[in-house]
Amino acid sequence: MNTCKLCDNNIENKGKFCIYHNNALDNLNSGYVIWKNRVDYIEREQYLKTLLEISTTGTLVKQVIMDELGR
Template identity: 35%
Template sequence: MSSCSICGRDTLNGNIFCRYHQEALDNLQSSFENWREASDVSWNEYIQLLCQIDETGRWVREMAEEIKAKDDSSA
């Protein structure tokens, strides 16, 4: 079994994330469409906003920071 690339917990079904971070990613992706329609933000802007909002939950924040770090390193 492999470990989550964010927290080191066990992963399921060959995912690179644990169930908590995978659920956070799923929620990020499904919620993005609503954010985009309401405020016309890009994916990168959305991720940046979630990193800054105090109300963002732990798992979502960690996932958003992981996405942001990967985007920054590939730019």
């Protein structure tokens, strides 16, 4: 069985993340839709970088962001 790209948990679906990181990715994606509506338009990369700077952003979410930004 494959393990998550970001931690040692097993992957139970076809994705590259475990259920916890997949859940964080879902939150990230739904949050982006809300942000785009709120601020007119924001680049996804800008959105991700902004979230990284917010202290209340969860660790799991930040790990997913780092991966998306290729860091």
